Amino acid sequence: MYVNVALPVPLMQTFTYAVPSSLAQQAQPGTRALVPFRHRERIGLIMEQTETPPNITGRVKTLSELCDKSPLCDDIMLELLQWISRYYMAPIGEVCRAALPSAFFRRAALARKSRIGLAHMTDVETLDSVPIVFTAAQQQAIDHSQRLLGECLFHTTLLHGVTGSGKTEVYLATMEAAIKQGRQALFMLPEIGLTPQLLARVTAHFPDRVALYHSGLTEAQRVEQWLRLHTGAADICCGTRSAIFAPLHNLGCIIVDEEHDGAYKQEESPRYHARDVAVVRAKLSGALALLGSATPSLETYHNVERKKYHYLSLPDRPTGGPLPEVMLVDMRKEPTSNDASGLFSRPLLQALDANLQAGEQTILFLNRRGFSQLLLCRDCGAIFRCPDCDIALTLHRRVAELRCHYCEFSIPRPTTCRECGATHLKAMGSGTERIEDALLEHFPQVSIARFDRDTTTARGARQQLLRDMHSGKTEILIGTQMITKGHDFPGVTLVGIMQADLSLYLPDFRASERTFQLLTQVAGRAGRRNKPGRVIVQTFTPEHYSLLAAQSHNYMTFVAKEETHRRELGYPPYGKLINVRCTSNSESKAASFAQGLRDALSRVTVGGTLDVSIVGPAPAPRAKLAGRHRWQLLLKMKNAADMRKVSEAIATHTTNQTESGVQVAVDVDPLHLL
DNA sequence: AGCACGCCGACT
DNA sequence: GTCGGCGTGCTC
Numbered sequence: 001m002y003v004n005v006a007l008p009v010p011l012m013q014t015f016t017y018a019v020p021s022s023l024a025q026q027a028q029p030g031t032r033a034l035v036p037f038r039h040r041e042r043i044g045l046i047m048e049q050t051e052t053p054p055n056i057t058g059r060v061k062t063l064s065e066l067c068d069k070s071p072l073c074d075d076i077m078l079e080l081l082q083w084i085s086r087y088y089m090a091p092i093g094e095v096c097r098a099a100l101p102s103a104f105f106r107r108a109a110l111a112r113k114s115r116i117g118l119a120h121m122t123d124v125e126t127l128d129s130v131p132i133v134f135t136a137a138q139q140q141a142i143d144h145s146q147r148l149l150g151e152c153l154f155h156t157t158l159l160h161g162v163t164g165s166g167k168t169e170v171y172l173a174t175m176e177a178a179i180k181q182g183r184q185a186l187f188m189l190p191e192i193g194l195t196p197q198l199l200a201r202v203t204a205h206f207p208d209r210v211a212l213y214h215s216g217l218t219e220a221q222r223v224e225q226w227l228r229l230h231t232g233a234a235d236i237c238c239g240t241r242s243a244i245f246a247p248l249h250n251l252g253c254i255i256v257d258e259e260h261d262g263a264y265k266q267e268e269s270p271r272y273h274a275r276d277v278a279v280v281r282a283k284l285s286g287a288l289a290l291l292g293s294a295t296p297s298l299e300t301y302h303n304v305e306r307k308k309y310h311y312l313s314l315p316d317r318p319t320g321g322p323l324p325e326v327m328l329v330d331m332r333k334e335p336t337s338n339d340a341s342g343l344f345s346r347p348l349l350q351a352l353d354a355n356l357q358a359g360e361q362t363i364l365f366l367n368r369r370g371f372s373q374l375l376l377c378r379d380c381g382a383i384f385r386c387p388d389c390d391i392a393l394t395l396h397r398r399v400a401e402l403r404c405h406y407c408e409f410s411i412p413r414p415t416t417c418r419e420c421g422a423t424h425l426k427a428m429g430s431g432t433e434r435i436e437d438a439l440l441e442h443f444p445q446v447s448i449a450r451f452d453r454d455t456t457t458a459r460g461a462r463q464q465l466l467r468d469m470h471s472g473k474t475e476i477l478i479g480t481q482m483i484t485k486g487h488d489f490p491g492v493t494l495v496g497i498m499q500a501d502l503s504l505y506l507p508d509f510r511a512s513e514r515t516f517q518l519l520t521q522v523a524g525r526a527g528r529r530n531k532p533g534r535v536i537v538q539t540f541t542p543e544h545y546s547l548l549a550a551q552s553h554n555y556m557t558f559v560a561k562e563e564t565h566r567r568e569l570g571y572p573p574y575g576k577l578i579n580v581r582c583t584s585n586s587e588s589k590a591a592s593f594a595q596g597l598r599d600a601l602s603r604v605t606v607g608g609t610l611d612v613s614i615v616g617p618a619p620a621p622r623a624k625l626a627g628r629h630r631w632q633l634l635l636k637m638k639n640a641a642d643m644r645k646v647s648e649a650i651a652t653h654t655t656n657q658t659e660s661g662v663q664v665a666v667d668v669d670p671l672h673l674l
Numbered sequence: 675a676g677c678a679c680g681c682c683g684a685c686t
Numbered sequence: 687g688t689c690g691g692c693g694t695g696c697t698c
Binding site for chain 3: 013
């Protein structure tokens with residue numbers, strides 16, 4: 001007998017080993033095995049048993065020993081790992097490594113092998129549920145989930161509810177229903193650190209049954225939580241992206257909160273999207289998938305329209321008060337010299353003034369940190385660029401440095417142009433630092449704080465900023481999109497969006513969608529209960545549908561417009577994308593490899609013609625990163641079936657054609673094309 | 675990914 | 687004369 005073993009190496013294949021008869025019983029799929037591999041022994045995961053020896057010239061090696069008494073992964077998990085490997089074109093061993101605590105693949109982990117025994121299920125206990133009065137919409141959503149759970153059939157539901165509409169109650173009731181059935185629940189969040197209140201509610205609702213699983217855990221903690229779930233000591237898992245692999249063996253429901261959030265997509269191999277994997281896992285498990293958002297992704301909403309997903313909406317805000325009033329300020333009609341920088345419109349300045357008078361807090365949002373976007377020589381027009389990434393360096397005036405926002409490169413702030421030696425350097429384009437300076441000019445007495453990567457990375461700095469905000473000490477908080485994530489600032493009644501056009505016109509087909517989501521999420525932060533909130537959006541294109549839809553809090557009008565554009569251009573959800581990026585020290589090698597792949601794809605036919613339209617090869621939007629040149633091919637397919645064929649064609653080409661010095665990264669369903 | 679094998683510069 | 691630089695090639 002033989003077994004196919006996935007080893008943690010970046011190769012698409014498994015390796016076949018002979019199994020000694022003494023280990024035949026124990027060598028089950030999902031069990032780890034110690035195998036001889038390239039002059040040393042390594043730990044891999046048995047994917048399947050087979051009677052057929054591998055088709056290789058050399059001698060088949062024999063596995064040395066098994067690391068577990070019983071499998072770590074059940075059949076559903078193994079099938080899920082295979083699906084991820086195929087769909088995302090990721091090496092199976094890398095998928096396995098992402099799915100299990102990495103300690104499980106280190107030799108030291110062998111010591112604890114005896115600890116991993118058979119999973120035993122906890123008895124179904126009666127949960128003492130606190131009686132809560134649900135709104136009609138909440139009750140309807142809960143009834144819906146409970147009915148589907150009762151049928152034990154796979155189903156996906158979109159729960160569309162604005163901030164404060166009470167999605168959490170529906171989540172809790174759904175998980176409770178799964179637990180009462182003797183099944184388990186998986187609760188996914190984009191970022192764990194930003195939602196302590198939500199986590200506290202879940203752990204309080206299900207005392208001692210919740211395991212937290214996220215990237216912030218130490219290796220020992222991760223193993224501990226993994227074991228609690230595997231053995232059934234905990235039957236609810238709350239976690240981020242990687243929690244999609246939680247060892248729950250009788251899964252009843254998977255909840256994906258803020259399903260539109262980009263944090264669910266892993267940006268290195270395996271480049272999976274945890275929301276999409278959640279739906280596949282639910283399908284394999286016969287479980288319920290519940291996707292929640294105030295601003296659902298177009299992909300998810302499209303599945304509602306195609307009747308693949310159920311749609312439930314929570315239109316009211318039982319706890320949140322009325323939705324804020326959103327004002328769009330046309331910056332074309334503003335005088336250019338309101339202040340030194342021309343950053344603030346009259347309406348925003350008036351509203352700021354009034355809010356300060358009333359003793360209430362304000363958030364100003366600008367999606368660019370630092371002082372200025374670039375430093376330009378007034379005499380010769382040269383700008384300072386990163387030598388490794390070839391993009392404009394951002395001026396950070398507080399620390400007197402020019403910094404590259406793509407890599408770690410920085411230089412002390414120069415005083416002369418390096419091209420012509422002139423001393424007249426102009427800082428162009430505003431970042432959060434400049435907003436802070438301009439504000440201090442206008443309101444010298446006011447307590448202003450900045451919340452971006454520069455001010456939050458120092459130890460404890462982030463917490464201090466949040467404390468000052470909650471205590472009311474900070475009157476105006478300036479921030480990048482960091483502030484839009486998760487935080488609740490009950491005292492904030494005014495939100496100003498500076499330069500809304502920045503995110504709107506990024507060279508990315510999702511720019512409109514992101515802007516709409518961003519504005520809606522930010523607007524959701526303004527005002528609570530009895531205090532109505534106000535949002536002021538400064539833009540040069542107030543007629544843009546993203547802004548208008550966000551202004552009127554109308555998701556449906558946004559979707560209708562955006563779908564039209566996507567359909568015309570064959571972008572998701574009306575088509576599938578694969579981005580192939582070729583990276584090399586040599587630009588010509590990267591470019592020629594990309595061209596070779598393009599030629600191969602246009603020649604190849606897999607069971608009929610290959611229906612793919614190819615954009616490129618072209619330099620990637622970040623044409624040079626950390627000293628390496630990047631060229632890319634964007635492949636557009638009409639549907640998933642065509643995409644599978646294209647995937648196969650890419651796989652055969654890249655394995656046959658081993659161009660030296662070129663790294664190929666395939667991104668299936670890319671979230672951005674950078 | 676590792677890790678070995680394989681041909682060209684500065685050290686005892 | 688060697689030690690070692692990291693290019694390239696393979697892993698059941």
